Amino acid sequence: MGNANTASLRLSRLPVRSTVLWLGLALVTLTPATASGEGRVLLSASRTTIQLGDATQVEVEIEGQQLDKAPRFVESENLDVTLAGRASSFSMTNGSVEQRTTYSFQVTGLKEGQHTLGPAEAIIDGKRVVSDSIRIEVVPAQTGRPGESRLSPSSRGPAAGTKSQDWYALAELSDTKPYVGQSLTYRLEVGVAVAIRGMNWERPTWGSLAPEPGIEPGQSEHPEVLDGRRYNVTQLVVPLFALEEGASTIDPSTMQIGVVRRGGSFLQPTTQRSFSSNAIDLQVRPLPQEGRPKGFGGAVGRFGLTATTDRTEVQAGETISLTLKLSGRGSLRSPEIDLKLPEALKVYSEDPERRVRIVGSELRSEVLFREAVVPLEPGKYTIPSVRFPYFDPEAGRYRVATSQPIAIEVGGTAVVDPAIVARSAELTHAKKTVEVLGSDILPLHTGERVLGDTRIRLLSPWILVLLIVPLVGFSGVSIAHNRKRFEGTSRGQEQRRLKAARAAMKAVREAGRDNDPIEAERAVRSYLGARLDRSADAFSPQDGAAALSGSGLSETTAAALGRLLERCEAARYGGGSTDGLAEDLAAWTTTADKEWS
Amino acid sequence: MRPLWALLGQRLGWADPRPRLRRITSMLLLLGLLSPGAARAQAAPGFDCEALYESGDYTAAIQCLQTLESQGNHNGHLLYNLGNAWLREGNTGQAVLAYRRALLFLPRDGDLRANLKTARERARDDLEPADVRGPLARTLLAPYDSLSSSELLLLGAAAWALCFLLLTIRRLRQAEGLGAVAAGLALIAVLGLAGHFVRSYQQEARPIVVVLAEEVTLRSGRDLRSVELARLHAGAELKALEQGSDWIQVLLSSGQRGWLPASELGLVRPITQAEQR
Structure with a gap:
């Protein structure tokens, strides 16, 4: 075609x-x-x-x-x-x-x-x-060129796996000799004359073409009678664009269909069939260098550019909406326009709005550039023509789409709106955004800090010292403190006396075993002092018996102590016998301790 | 007022506690000097990795820094320098790993954060690091996040020691007013020590991992026949959920889970796996 x-x-x-x-x-x-x-x-x-x-x-x-x-x-x-x-x-x-x-x-x-x-x-x-x-x-009928014209089923490419012309697939390209950057469409027509369930299309490799971004393939279906048979015809239109120059081939598209079987089982009601379309050879031509206009950005097609404003008469500081509409046949993937306005007109741009659609076998594109224009001073101004150079593949030469100039009239006085004043100040001082020239990482860390192990672990000596020493110190002080406080109480004093009594009793027993009556007497007096909570060193035999009579001991034991102390005095001053005295003192102490306990 | 040592001596029953206190202090100082960290710091080798880096021989600088680390120099500044060298070498995955490890030591270092940001920008995957907190959690946990694990331990231990010191003084001098201060220190001690243990557990049980290979496939299971879930690239930071010898289950910030070969990942821990062994 x-x-x-x-x-x-x-x-x-x-x-x-x-x-x-x-x-x-x-x-x-x-x-x-x-x-x-x-x-x-x-x-x-x-x-x-x-x-x-x-x-x-x-x-x-x-x-x-x-x-x-x-x-x-x-x-x-x-x-x-x-x-x-x-x-x-x-x-x-x-x-x-x-x-x-x-x-x-x-x-x-x-x-x-x-x-x-x-x-x-x-x-x-x-x-x-x-x-x-x-x-x-x-x-003429039946003599068309495959891949270009609309032909009868018998000449519409191979239909593998069939005895009759039950189905066919025909691939066409809108232009087989496009220029680099030119948009074109791949049209696949699939006709099926039998009942089917499901149809899958395997996309071919596109050679030196690439799918147009931002738009999906179009699909339509209609019935058609060819050679006396009724076909359900499905058309797929894929928008493409020429990526690089040179000769290449678009491989055949492969279709897979499930043909409904007569008398097929419930589990397997269809038979899978596949068939392919024709391949398409193409030659992508480079864009000519000759006549390439300044500012040409690679757009290929046929485009027009219009400029519209919502009004042409405003007061200073008010906003005029300016819309530049670039549209036409072909793709506008990322077009740029150069809008140069007088300095008294401040412009704020929005992101361009891009629309793409398929009409017949063509791709139609439309890009809207919306600008907010704010006049800063009263006067008469002109929004100048805007140029958009492109290459026209049909004419084989470069063209320039140009918008018409628009005259605007700005009334009122100087701008009083603070925001506009601020913008005017920007213009006065000509401040610019800081230009970022590059980025780099920050330099190395140097010195002794690079060496050494800075990790601190739980079992590190310092941590153990910090955790254990204060705890132990506090515990020691607390124990000492509590002990001292306990000793000051009556129970503590009682306990201290009992302890002293036990020590004295032990000494009495040892003196008894050693048969040392002097030591035994001293130990007995210590024992008595601890038990009675008073000094017993100067006890006479009578004093001892009297002191013991009210202390809980029996009369017999108290009297026995008096006798023992008399024997001690006799031994000390009168030369009395000391035989068995130490043992007797020890025995008395044992008896007295039992009674007191 | 009697000096503290006199009161201590009186409580402990020591007539003159000064000689004993001097002996204890000397023993503690000796213990500190003989600690492993102090010994390593004094025996640091004299590699001039900085000169290699400045001369542009980044491969040699990396080897030099890795040798220093293997000799027991575990600190954030060395790992920061290692990250710089890897980044200059063009290895984004290793650079991110080194910076993340350095962050365990130097959580407040501005240079480190700036260079880590640069390294992350060079990573191909548009994936947030797995341990990024929400705004509220970030505010509430700012003190915790601004301290390293070692600092948390030191803070906790110091607060613990001060707390018991104050309690001891309070016991000796019967000073009731120190109770509130001691309670505050006890709280700091508990928080610091608990923070240290939580951080240590996370680093061991659920560490952050960094993809080191140029490209690695996230799979649904621990074998190469498993379903491919996603492709990840060098520098991607993920959270490890389960660690095996050959495969690691990871969680992406997007919530997706999968398995990655352990050999293609680096664990964000203070010391490397080889040194741990």
């Missing part, structure tokens, strides 16, 4: 009032008139090579206008043109409503040969508008 030919014409400064009225009176009151606008009519055909008796789809698209009647084509004996339908869409830009109407025509080839379709003629607000024309080639 050759290039999908299109024709376009521009309508200058057509009012949009009829459109606004169509939407309603209320919208009219809220919608300011556009300062400037331009309508466009685009003519395109899905295929320009068709078989005799076959049909192609031709679309006439009118942007920004409402037609009184459907456009008409100049009558021809070679082509039959029938209106097939109409679709409209609306969008709001700068407060004004824009309408896009697309009329679809079925064009059938009646005679073989090269024929001219058009021009299309339309009446808009009483004005007659005529578009360009396009060329349609009608080829």
Whole structure:
């Protein structure tokens, strides 16, 4: 298939009032008139090579206008043109409503040969508008070139695994000799004349092409009778763009379908079949160096640029909404425009808004650049023309889309709004954002700190010292403190006396074993002192017996102590016998201790 | 007022406690000097890794710094320098790992945080580090996060010692007013010591891991036949959930779990696995 030919014409400064009225009176009151606008009519055909008796789809698209009647084509004996339908869409830009109407025509080839379709003629607000024309080639039946024209099933590529022409697949490329950066469409037509369940498409490798970002393949279905059989025809349109120059091939697309079996079981009701389309050879051409305009950013297609404002008369400090609309055939992946305004007009830009869609076999793109323009001083200014260079693949040369200049009038006095004053100050001082030249990591750490082990573990000596020593110290002090306090109490004193008594009793026993009456007497007196809580060193025999009589001891034991002390005095002063005295003292002490306990 | 040592001597029953106290102090000082850390600091080798780095021989600088580390120099500044060398060498994964390990020692170091940010920007995966806290938790745990594990331990131990010192003085001098201060110190001691143990547990049981390989496949199980869940790249920081000898189960900040080969990961711990062994 050759290039999908299109024709376009521009309508200058057509009012949009009829459109606004169509939407309603209320919208009219809220919608300011556009300062400037331009309508466009685009003519395109899905295929320009068709078989005799076959049909192609031709679309006439009118942007920004409402037609009184459907456009008409100049009558021809070679082509039959029938209106097939109409679709409209609306969008709001700068407060004004824009309408896009697309009329679809079925064009059938009646005679073989090269024929001219058009021009299309339309009446808009009483004005007659005529578009360009396009060329349609009608080829004889059954002799078309595979991969380019719409043919009968028998010539629509291989259909593996079938005895009859139950299905076919045909792949076409909108242009087999595109330029680098040019948008084009890959169209896959799959016809199936039998009942199927499910259809899977394996994408081919695209050679030197790449899928257009931001847009999914389009899909449509319709019935069609070919060679007397009724086919369900599915069309897939994949938007692509030429990535790099050179020759390459798009591999065949492979389709997998599940054909419903007659009498098939419940578990296996279908038979899987696969078939492929034709491959497509293409040659991507480089963009010419000659005539390349300054500022060319790689856009390939056919584009127009318009500028609109929401108003042209404002007071200083108020905002004017400026919209630059770049649209046309081809892809606008990341276009840039250079808007140079007078210094008295401060501009704040929004992110561009990009829209892409497929019409027939073409890719239509639209990018809206929205700018807020704030005049700082009163006066008359002009928003200048904006240029957008691009390469036109149909003409094979570079072109420049240019917007129209817009005059604005700014009234009032100097800007009083603080924000605007601040912005004016920015202009006065010409402050700029700090330019970041690069980044680097911070330098090494040096010195003794790089060496050594700074980890501190629980079992480190210092940590153990900090954890254990204060605890032990506190415990020691607490124990000593408590002991001292306990000793001051009556119970503590009682305990101390008992302890002293036990020590004295032990001494008495030892003296008894050693037969040492002097030591035994001293120990007995110590024992008595501890038990009675008074000094017993000077006890006479009578004193001892008297002191013991009220202390809980029996009379017999108390009397025995008196006798023992008398024997001790006798031994000490009168030369009395000391035989058995020590043992007797020890025995008395044992008896007394038992009684006291 | 009688001096503290006199009161102590009186309580302990020592007539003159000064000679005994002097002996105890000398023993403690000797113990400190003989500690392993002090011994290593005095015996530091004389590698000039900085000169190698400044001359642009980053490979040699890395080897030099790794040798220093293997000789027992475990500190944040050395690991920071190692991260710089790895980053200059172009190894983002190793650089992030070294910086993250240095962060265990120097959690408040501005240079370290700046360079770690640079290293993270060079990592390919748009993945938040696994241990990033929410705004509220970050505010509440700011004191905890600003201290290293060693600092938490030292703080806890010092507060513990001061607390018991105050209690001892209070016991000796019958000073009732020191009770509130001692209670505050006890709280600090508990928080510090608990923080140290929690941090140590996290580093051992659920450490952060860093992807070292250029690209590694996250799988649903511990073998190469498992389903591939995601591809991760050098510098990605993940939380380890379960550690095996060959595979480590990790948790991404996005909530996804999977297994990665242990050989392709580096554990964020104060010392390397080889040194731990």
